[in-house]
Amino acid sequence: MSKITPVLLAGGSGTRLWPASRKAFPKQFAPLIGPESLFQASARRLSGPGYAAPVVMTNADFRFIVAEQLDQIGIKHDAIVIEPEGRNTAPAILAAALRVAETDPQALVLVAPSDHVIPDSAAFAAAVEEGAKAARQGRIVTFGITPTRPETGYGYLQVEGQGEGALPLRRFIEKPQAPQAEAMLAEGGYLWNAGIFLFAAQTMIDAFSAHAPDYLEPVQAAVDGAINDLGFLRLARGPWKGLRDESIDYAVLEKADNLSVVAYSGHWSDLGGWDAVWRELQDKSPAPRGAVTDAHSTAIDCDNVLLRSDSADMQVVGIGLKDTMVVATSDAVLVAPMDRAQDVKHAVAALKGQGRKQAVAFPRDHRPWGWFETLALADRFQVKRIVVKPGAALSLQSHVHRSEHWIVVSGTAKVTVDDTVTLVTENQSIYVPLGAVHRMENPGKVPMVLIEVQTGVYLGEDDIIRYEDVYARQTGD
Amino acid sequence: MSKITPVLLAGGSGTRLWPASRKAFPKQFAPLIGPESLFQASARRLSGPGYAAPVVMTNADFRFIVAEQLDQIGIKHDAIVIEPEGRNTAPAILAAALRVAETDPQALVLVAPSDHVIPDSAAFAAAVEEGAKAARQGRIVTFGITPTRPETGYGYLQVEGQGEGALPLRRFIEKPQAPQAEAMLAEGGYLWNAGIFLFAAQTMIDAFSAHAPDYLEPVQAAVDGAINDLGFLRLARGPWKGLRDESIDYAVLEKADNLSVVAYSGHWSDLGGWDAVWRELQDKSPAPRGAVTDAHSTAIDCDNVLLRSDSADMQVVGIGLKDTMVVATSDAVLVAPMDRAQDVKHAVAALKGQGRKQAVAFPRDHRPWGWFETLALADRFQVKRIVVKPGAALSLQSHVHRSEHWIVVSGTAKVTVDDTVTLVTENQSIYVPLGAVHRMENPGKVPMVLIEVQTGVYLGEDDIIRYEDVYARQTGD
Incomplete structure (x- = not known):
């Protein structure tokens, strides 16, 4: 068969x-x-x-x-x-x-x-x-x-x-x-x-x-x-x-x-809201007074609550709450009664209307070669953490408005700047001047982590000219 | 008189x-x-x-x-x-x-x-x-x-x-x-x-x-x-x-x-809790339905709430809440009914008991010369943003376990590394090897902002040998 x-x-x-x-x-x-x-x-x-x-x-x-x-x-x-x-x-x-x-x-x-x-x-x-x-x-x-x-x-x-x-x-x-x-x-x-x-x-x-x-x-x-x-x-x-x-x-x-x-007739849930998530977690491992917490949240005198933090750098504390959900990430927190779980989508629509980046995007941006996140963003500089998977490569690119300092903090990077190819390893840095055609690759067997410090008058993701891309990405991909 | x-x-x-x-x-x-x-x-x-x-x-x-x-x-x-x-x-x-x-x-x-x-x-x-x-x-x-x-x-x-x-x-x-x-x-x-x-x-x-x-x-x-x-x-x-x-x-x-x-008989408050802060803000500028929010928080169908975020990177959303306070910073969020405002001190004691840094310290650490904050901390590296006031200087120091890359992103730094003194300006970097005696100063008229990337097996603040300090700081100061 x-x-x-x-x-x-x-x-x-x-x-x-x-x-x-x-x-x-x-x-x-x-x-x-x-x-x-x-x-x-x-x-x-x-x-x-x-x-x-x-x-x-x-x-x-x-x-x-x-x-x-x-x-x-x-x-x-x-x-x-x-x-x-x-x-x-x-x-x-x-x-x-x-x-x-x-x-x-x-x-x-x-x-x-x-x-x-x-x-x-x-x-x-x-x-x-x-x-x-x-x-x-x-x-x-x-x-x-x-x-x-x-x-x-x-x-x-x-x-x-x-x-x-x-x-x-x-x-x-x-x-x-x-x-x-x-x-x-x-x-x-x-x-x-x-x-x-x-x-x-x-x-x-x-x-x-x-x-x-x-x-x-x-x-x-x-x-x-x-x-x-x-x-x-x-x-x-x-x-x-x-x-x-x-x-x-x-x-x-x-x-x-x-x-x-x-x-x-077995157990099933569509996880259609935070109330359903609370019910699943409580079914799986009943918490005293129904106060479901995680490693980064603390419930004091709470009944039937979901206190959740997805980030080790975000501590959630609830005091005296009942039938309430508190869900935090590193850049947003939602608080609502359990029976308003279905209204969360309206909140997202409201945030979208306000142009808040949190409505649609996470600080961590996943790409085919790995991911990056902004650690600090100011008027004329930006600091990013960039993680490149073993064997992966970013596109060959250049920028019109910014120069970049790269410091490798884990693994080894193969770096192309114009006609020069260099291996940069842990605790070494390299400078990519404004306008230089450059590429970052991870030729190794372990993830490569790099801190990028950009300086310039314009730091948007769209200041990029792509010359080659192994992932055949199209505009807006 | x-x-x-x-x-x-x-x-x-x-x-x-x-x-x-x-x-x-x-x-x-x-x-x-x-x-x-x-x-x-x-x-x-x-x-x-x-x-x-x-x-x-x-x-x-x-x-x-x-x-x-x-x-x-x-x-x-x-x-x-x-x-x-x-x-x-x-x-x-x-x-x-x-x-x-x-x-x-x-x-x-x-x-x-x-x-x-x-x-x-x-x-x-x-x-x-x-x-x-x-x-x-x-x-x-x-x-x-x-x-x-x-x-x-x-x-x-x-x-x-x-x-x-x-x-x-x-x-x-x-x-x-x-x-x-x-x-x-x-x-x-x-x-x-x-x-x-x-x-x-x-x-x-x-x-x-x-x-x-x-x-x-x-x-x-x-x-x-x-x-x-x-x-x-x-x-x-x-x-x-x-x-x-x-x-x-x-x-x-x-x-x-x-x-x-x-x-x-004029207005007075000891701001003895978040309920008092809510009352002050509501008195000063009455919000519809008593839903007091700020630039980074959104109230949907809420009555008599304080929704507060001290960080542009932390969005607070409350849905359907009544008589509730939600106070967020970049690393913690507190949620409680207004009438439990006096119990917040117990929550802090509980966090302290758990050894959470959020109980006592902020991510931004104020020092006589300015302030710094950790942007990323991992096993073998740390990234900091350091801001030095005009005319200020950090102590002359060395580290046993870490080396540091410094990238100036705003202003100008005067950097001492062993016997060499260098002026490092915006978009320039300098390397401080493990063990080198070094000092960072801001000789300018505007704040100097620097990104520090540390690498090493131990990255604690106590890996520091101070040789000179213009602020006469004692141990633990």
Whole structure:
């Protein structure tokens, strides 16, 4: 029997977990629960004997993060597919199905978000096994979570009949009001819609043919016209950009008559807000009085609070708080009652309106070659910490408005300044005059850390002329 | 008529306004309300035609801060007196009285805390004028604030009789419980004890002779043995360290029978907690729904909150909060209900117990020559921003475990490395090898800013051998 191809949806940039999740580095890539990121935990869950290498659907901004995080946990991908623009789940899932069908139209595809928490891998694997039987018979299988509370934040699935294994789906139900949620919980036969789907590739293509045929031709063209860009599969922008923005639920599933549901009664969360993060952490390791803290936060006489600091340099202290979340990073802090968790996205919108950099970006800026962060920024100088991965190189570049002093503090740098190439090692420095064509590389086996001191009248990231770039970056990449 | 000598008490290191106030730089030196520090506003209030140059009572840690802050507002001091150890207000006030009496025993002395808010300078001056009449007749005059609410956080003064001007004091009343506070407010004839006193120097010395004679000899010895240390008056440690730790109220005033009270009905606050800061700011410039914010904080649907960030790099966001304080600095954030303001000191004690640097110190470390802050600290390297005042110099020093790269980013440095002296200007760098004897000076007219990159296996501040120091600093200074 052929293996199941996991399709991980990793293009989202939710703001409900701000300030720890931002557009530049959203929640699926952050270690919110435990040491691995949600994306890594999702990829690991869908790996092993029964699974083929995963397809990851993402966008240009996240491609290097995806590649690095898979590499860290030793999972080889089938493809990291770059959607030229976000068009919701319908075309992303069709593109993945078309790609898998090229090899084997009957191969099973498991589509899953990459930002959910499903700690019980064995129970989830058993549910997938049940689903696979139905999927091989031409069903589109959705997975429904057995509800444990009258949640109003999720959509529901109504099951037809009773019994084990895959059952027919009677209907989708939108996020309910509280009385309806309570009634469904009491009545039984309703499950939370987890947004996880299992189907044979051809089954999904046929469903699009029947219910959303306008997608087929342009998505096929985007897949056929995809270019391999340093190991990333860039879908063709032309056919993609005209696509309707629609979820797979609206575009296809709600109209299809071959849907089945497999109930999953293990633990699951979509981590849709800080209240959910608090609940997960409290479930995992109950804190006295529900006061969930971390290594950099202190709760004094608090009940049912989440006090969280992502930075060793930021100490959070809560006194006498109840049902409150305090989430701090090195450059922002959010404070709100737990029941206002869903309003965090409005706060992010407000900050964006004020032009605050914290709305979308982190101090640490991830690049294909490593990362950098600004340590000090003043009118006429800037200090950065730059970390370059072993074997990586920055682009060959020059600046019009600034000169740079580089001091290597860990590892060894290979530095090109105009026609001279120098090896600069720990505790050595080098000067890059204004206008000089220069490049920084790490030829070593350990990360290279360098302190850069820029001086000049203009210090923006856009004062850069690129001559060569091994990562084939385009403007704004 | 001789002028009044202000004696500013500036040795306190309260923790109730943590994280903005810490032992290393307490609230009187911070710009909590408006652009000047509370200390500066206090010094300014007690300056002008009727006043002699002030005497400031402080400790070794704060001496350079006091000198710099007076200099900034153009006030020349009579003396910055360094108490070898904190012994509460009784000996500090006696020492000041003895110093003033050396010149003129009948000269008036006005003792005032330096961390209170008294915005109406004219009304306060009028009260002082009333008090001076009584002080010249041998009375010890206290100033009482006309209460505006049944405050339980202050001591009270009960006045004898009614009328204008200085009235006899009947008795001191400890911080009351709420019912007693309400009764006093309703009854009238009670004032808040502001801890401000006016007397002729000899009157206070006589009061000590009568009521606390054991202080006289050692405090006189500490004043007589004081040494002038670069313009600071260091009281002799020997006689000082054996003194009883007692407030002027307990030691003398509660036993004296020559006390008068002048009522001050203008605005006053001791800023004894963040609730008081909120009240001041809200009084000064009422915010809609009482949501007091600053340039780096955003309130969404909040009522009666103080959202405060002292750093442009720290964005504070509150959603749906009521009666809550959120105070952030670049390295700590405090969140508490307004009515828990007095518990902040317990939080600081808890952090201190955990060994957190944020309990006592700020990232920015003030020194006589300027200040520095750590921008990045790792196992084997540290990056600092160092700002040196015009004309100032660091000590001539060497390190056993680290070498240093210095890059000047603003102004000009005069750098000594072993036998070589070099002028290093903007965008130039210099290397200080491990073990080299070196010194950094600012020979210019503008502040000099330098980025220091240290590398080595040990980077503690105590890896320093000092050869010469223009500030005559002792170990641990």
